Amino acid sequence: MLLPKIVFTVILMLMSALFSIIPGLTRPDLFFAVTVAPDFRQTTGARRILRRFWMMVWTATLAGIAVELATGLTLVSLLILSAGFLGALVSSHGRALAYAAAPNPVLEVNLVAPREGLPGGPILAFLPVLSLAGLGLWVGLNWDRLPTRFPVHWGFQGPDRWVTSTPATVFGLLALQAFLCLLLAGSAWGVLNLSRRVSTSGSRAASERRFRRRVVQLMIVAGFFIACPAWFALFQPSAMLMNVWGAALAVVMLVFVVSLIHLGQGGSREAAAAPAAAEGDHTPDACWKWGVFYFNPADPAILTEKRFGIGYTLNFGNRWSWAVMFAVLLIPLALAGLLLR
């Protein structure tokens, strides 16, 4: 009874530790989503904001752990933690605004910057979707060979939740997995083709390209991992294989996370030199709501570098972003409902 609580406590502390180091991973001239002078982080003002941020994060963490240990209400504990994280971020963003620097108004674009394509080509990126489509075709032709029920959830000892094989559940499962794979492959393409390149020349551009490539590789690899459970569900291999899949997933994701942390947001930690003057990411500070949500109808980019965290976020000022958001929320929900009905 105590072991799950201890595991949960350790997970909460790891989450908080990760959240605590995020301010150090952003571009040097961005501090809590505000454009600042590149050497601002070394000032007393910056250190004060950072200390306060850490205090809020760890206070929320301790409160979440206390609730979990005393009552076992995991959801409440997670809500406390999430509210604490968001509060710490919004509060720090507000304080950092007092130190905002005017970004360099001159943008420079290298007209002969190298073109960036999907690593391995588009077929590799969309292979998980194609494999699931092939599996769907096989299922349609060999329905009699399917088991009468199949698992939809696995624990350490093997499958622990099953559903009856019907056309709705089987094709619902395949469609759900295919949608997630399509979303990842589409996002990888979007990072390369629908986001802004902050630097296009020099060593900082090279680091940024490496960062972008790593993010795209992560999405493509994740697509392959996500396609696997559909095969496991319908062909029901040993629980051991599922455990190997879980362990491999954890290791591969850890390697990517460590690699991205090493590169820093936009490759800024790897870049040889920080910018001489505040440049930011060429998006206006005023368009970052709470330092988290980017809303800029004048920007044609659908995806933009996050200002807090590593990776990309949607430009909510673009109507296509809302279409993507609704698709991401509604389609999996509808398919999961079909599957578990």
Add this chain to the structure above:
Amino acid sequence: MPLQIDLNSSIPVYRQIVDGLRILLVNGELNAGDSMPSVRRLALDLGVHFNTVAEAYRTLAEEGWLAIGRRTGARVVQRATPNRADPQSGEAFQRRLRELVAEQQSRGVTRGRIARELRRLADTLERT
């Protein structure tokens, strides 16, 4: 090969793109056969509307610098230099130059510095 845009300038971005690209074309930094970035790519990197870049490319195509194909995108083409500039364009050039000089003076740039810049430009023109 950099294209620079000043977001604080009173000159519209479309005009800055046209002017910036024209300088690269005239100086031979962009040559016949070179591919231009796609409208989408350049607009994303500059953070401006696709139409702004498309309009700039169209203007340069009308001047004979670019050929725009639906599939090939924008490409620099060999442009025949006009044999003789019409007399009115010479007057317009002088007027524009005087306006630019006056604008710089009103911003506090000294006469000496403006003269040096003009001399440097004249030297470059004579050498090429």
